[in-house]
Amino acid sequence: MNITIRKAITADIPGLSSLFDRYRVFYNKQTDIGAARLFIMERIKQGDAEIFVAETEDGTLAGFTQLYPLFSSTRMQKMWLLNDLYVSENFRGQGISKALIAAAKALATETNACGLLLETAKTNTIGNQLYPATGFELQDESNFYFWTNK
DSSP: OOEEEEEOOGGGHHHHHHHHHHHHHHTTOOOOHHHHHHHHHHHHHHTOSEEEEEEETTSOEEEEEEEEEEEETTTTEEEEEEEEEEEOGGGTTSSHHHHHHHHHHHHHHHTTOSOEEOOOOTTOHHHHHHHHHTTOOOOTTSOOOOOOOO
């Protein structure tokens, strides 16, 4: 199957919202297609994220990755947070995740960023095999903390 990786456009919002909703459900969030649509629409229209989609020959969106810009103070450079990566169940095992990661790496190179940062659950077996296989290194010398504003 021929897959094209490209930047998301406003015409992708319906299909991308569906993928994004399924991605959130994968991470144990309640389905909310309306909120997913609004969130994706805002990201595209405001341009505060870079979203790449994997599109089949017939126009079906098979997967996506969403990246947010960050900065490294110590390196004094931009870096990207690869926040979301999802491939629809029907299209898994075809190298789409690796192609989406390649697009993210190209973005980092094009924007002179120092690298890509990502986080995944320890229980995400597939992701924890995929990321090292695509050149990511596990950073186990740091502690990761998160504060939740309730």
